[in-house]
Amino acid sequence: MFSQRLQELYQQRLNRVIKDRASGQNAKIWVDGRELINFASNDYLGLANHPEIVKAAAESMKEFGFGSGASRLLGGGSVPHRDLEQKISQFKGTEAALIFNTGYAANTGIIPAVSGEGDVIFSDELNHASIIDGCRLSRAKTVVYRHRDVAHLAALMKKKEGKRTMVVTDTVFSMDGDTAPLRDIYDLCFSLNSELSTPNSLLLYLDDAHGTGVIGNGRGALAHFALKPQPWIIQIGTCSKALGSFGAFVAGNRDVIQWIINTARSFIFSTAIPACAVAASLKALDLIEQGPELIPRLWRNRNMLVDALKGMGFDTGESETPIIPLKTGSVDEALNLSQYLYERGIYVPAIRPPTVKEPRVRLTVTAAHTEEDISSLIRALSDYE
Numbered sequence: 001m002f003s004q005r006l007q008e009l010y011q012q013r014l015n016r017v018i019k020d021r022a023s024g025q026n027a028k029i030w031v032d033g034r035e036l037i038n039f040a041s042n043d044y045l046g047l048a049n050h051p052e053i054v055k056a057a058a059e060s061m062k063e064f065g066f067g068s069g070a071s072r073l074l075g076g077g078s079v080p081h082r083d084l085e086q087k088i089s090q091f092k093g094t095e096a097a098l099i100f101n102t103g104y105a106a107n108t109g110i111i112p113a114v115s116g117e118g119d120v121i122f123s124d125e126l127n128h129a130s131i132i133d134g135c136r137l138s139r140a141k142t143v144v145y146r147h148r149d150v151a152h153l154a155a156l157m158k159k160k161e162g163k164r165t166m167v168v169t170d171t172v173f174s175m176d177g178d179t180a181p182l183r184d185i186y187d188l189c190f191s192l193n194s195e196l197s198t199p200n201s202l203l204l205y206l207d208d209a210h211g212t213g214v215i216g217n218g219r220g221a222l223a224h225f226a227l228k229p230q231p232w233i234i235q236i237g238t239c240s241k242a243l244g245s246f247g248a249f250v251a252g253n254r255d256v257i258q259w260i261i262n263t264a265r266s267f268i269f270s271t272a273i274p275a276c277a278v279a280a281s282l283k284a285l286d287l288i289e290q291g292p293e294l295i296p297r298l299w300r301n302r303n304m305l306v307d308a309l310k311g312m313g314f315d316t317g318e319s320e321t322p323i324i325p326l327k328t329g330s331v332d333e334a335l336n337l338s339q340y341l342y343e344r345g346i347y348v349p350a351i352r353p354p355t356v357k358e359p360r361v362r363l364t365v366t367a368a369h370t371e372e373d374i375s376s377l378i379r380a381l382s383d384y385e
């Protein structure tokens with residue numbers, strides 16, 4: 001049964017292939033016995049291999065061991081879990097925070113915890129798959145608005161007046177690298193909230209997975225747009241990208257966090273993330289706060305690459321961040337470009353449907369890349385025919 005279905009995937013060139021590294025996650029990686037320059041990682045600040053993070057994780061492992069043994073509510077948590085939550089709420093300027101095992105678990109657990117049958121969720125059409133799955137699990141009616149189109153969002157919201165409502169958006173879109181028009185979305189939610197009989201009952205849910213550590217001086221999208229956290233804003237973020245660690249978090253007001261602790265199934269019914277991963281995330285936040293050179297280096301590299309690509313006539317779409325899509329027009333062309341780069345010693349996987357509608361290679365540039373790494377990519381792309 002599956003062999004026939006797999007054949008169809010192979011014929012359409014839509015089958016996925018796992019390529020495992022024989023090295024740590026870094027600007028250079030070893031794959032299939034070769035060293036490749038890596039433009040595929042979300043380790044934006046190059047922290048995944050940072051000696052202080054490795055040390056923090058190792059020291060925590062000596063104290064707490066590796067496995068956490070139970071869900072957080074059954075004693076699987078540790079003092080570092082609590083410390084990280086305090087640190088995140090301070091970092092994000094919220095009353096409270098809660099750690100999740102992954103961003104996927106956060107979105108699929110929290111969205112159904114805060115929205116349910118009879119409610120309406122307004123979701124950007126390019127939101128991450130984990131948001132889409134969270135919306136499905138919630139059983140709320142999900143209304144999809146055109147990508148970054150606040151006028152469309154407002155018009156759709158008008159039609160559903162009277163329902164309990166939540167607006168959901170990625171802050172930095174993971175496959176296009178553009179940002180949500182957060183100031184306009186915030187203003188819309190703010191004004192609609194002030195008209196409601198139950199104040200603050202319209203929620204704004206932000207997935208800051210690719211904003212945390214990258215924009216707003218590392219503090220993420222709200223800081224980037226000079227917006228203040230509000231009781232009606234729920235922010236999630238991941239520790240697995242710019243923090244170079246693993247895990248995720250939600251930050252918001254005390255009541256919403258308590259509600260999530262009591263109702264989010266992916267939190268309640270899943271073993272707690274190990275303390276060593278939590279200790280690594282804590283150290284990453286320290287490094288971001290104390291190491292002011294990391295974020296500017298990331299942006300220097302990003303601007304260098306984007307300027308060169310534009311100079312060569314490449315269309316980098318609406319990218320405003322270290323995520324840079326090169327849309328190829330077809331699946332074959334995305335695979336050909338990826339394979340060509342691979343042969344030139346550069347790792348950039350093709351991204352195809354159903355992950356995205358428009359096939360592309362997705363470049364991610366990090367603070368760990370050297371000028372020479374970026375020049376090698378530019379040279380390879382300029383030789384591509």
Ligand SMILES: Cc1ncc(COP(=O)(O)O)c(C=O)c1O
Binds near residue numbers: 102107128239
């Ligand atoms: C926008 C967004 N949200 C959530 C996730 C899921 O995070 P995690 O990898 O921690 O499950 C990702 C990761 O790919 C993402 O890009």
